[in-house]
Every structure is written in structure tokens, then in C-alpha cells.
Amino acid sequence: MGTAAGRVLRLWDRNGSCAVRLTQRTDLKRGLCSKGQEDSAQKPMGTASGQSKLKMPGHQITNWDKKVLVWSGRFKKAEDIPETVSFEMIGAARSNIRVKVSYLMIALTIAGCIVMVIEGKRGSSRQKTIVSQNIERKMKLTEATEQDISAKP
Known part of the structure; x- marks a missing residue:
């Protein structure tokens, strides 16, 4: 079973799978997955004090x-x-x-x-709930509506 899994991993490695390459613990400097790592490995050249000659604004x-x-x-x-x-x-x-x-x-x-x-x-x-407030508001609205209807001839 170990050899079958190894073959599958090698096939995926040939196809460029970054995740498989990282789990195999192979050389990380090959392929597209290692481009950022190669860049981060290079450090700028500095002076004797470790500072860069160019000063950032x-x-x-x-x-x-x-x-x-x-x-x-x-x-x-x-x-x-x-x-x-x-x-x-x-x-x-x-x-x-x-x-x-x-x-x-x-x-x-x-x-x-x-x-x-x-x-x-x-x-x-105080028995002041949202339901009681909604009932009071609806009663006021119906009373106002009834008064508007009775006021019109």
C-alpha cells in the first residue's frame, strides 16, 4: 500500500501540486511553489552596522x-x-x-x-410588553381611521 501511495504522490508532484510537494518534504526551491521563499531568503546587502545604504523615505x-x-x-x-x-x-x-x-x-x-x-x-x-404596545397602537390607529370616516360626509 505504501508504494501505491508513493506513486500517487509522485504523479501529483509531476502535475505541480504545491500542497503535495510541501507534504513530501522535498527540495522547496524547485517549481513554482518556492518562488516567494527564494525571494525571502535573499537579504539586502548592508553596511557594517547592518543598515542598508539606501534610506527609505x-x-x-x-x-x-x-x-x-x-x-x-x-x-x-x-x-x-x-x-x-x-x-x-x-x-x-x-x-x-x-x-x-x-x-x-x-x-x-x-x-x-x-x-x-x-x-x-x-x-x-409594569406589564409593558411589545405585544401590549402594538395592541394600543393598533387601537389608536383604528380610532383615528373611524373618526376620519365619520368626519367625511
Whole structure:
């Protein structure tokens, strides 16, 4: 049985199946599946300090970016922020703000649910249910309709 499975795997390997090639633990540098891995294996040539000779341009800061950097805790005051910062720093600050906003929305959702439960319990103790409110509304509508019909000659 092992040889039949091996034959099937070899046939799939010839057809270019990436998943089968990864499960076989063969040389990953051949075929189309390894193109990204070969690119990531090559590292840029750097100087003695490990830094690249070419410096990437920084991100020009807007007023909104200044607020994001201060809110995320990267800088204490807006005056401390330089004119340009790295793309990684502004991206990390935006991600930090996204997380804080999502936590805030989770907290507000939970608070809203608790308020609705409390209001529902208060309403049920006063016999104020949605069904009774709908019945009252329909009675008012039928009375208004009857008055409009009787008012017309």
C-alpha cells in the first residue's frame, strides 16, 4: 500500500501540486511553489552596522497622524513628533488605535446589552410588553381611521 501511495504522490508532484510537494518534504526551491521563499531568503546587502545604504523615505505627517501618534502613546505631545516618521511607526500606531477602538466598541456593546436587559425587566414588571404596545397602537390607529370616516360626509 505504501508504494501505491508513493506513486500517487509522485504523479501529483509531476502535475505541480504545491500542497503535495510541501507534504513530501522535498527540495522547496524547485517549481513554482518556492518562488516567494527564494525571494525571502535573499537579504539586502548592508553596511557594517547592518543598515542598508539606501534610506527609505519617511511618511509625511498630517494633523490626523499627529493625533494618532499621540493617542497611541508613541509620543507625549504633538510638538515632539518629527516632520517625517517611518511607515512602520505610523502603521503600528494606526493598528494600536484600531485595537483600542475595537475594545471601546466591545465595551459599549456590552453596556448597551446590559441597559436593554434592565429596561426589559422594568417594563415587564409594569406589564409593558411589545405585544401590549402594538395592541394600543393598533387601537389608536383604528380610532383615528373611524373618526376620519365619520368626519367625511
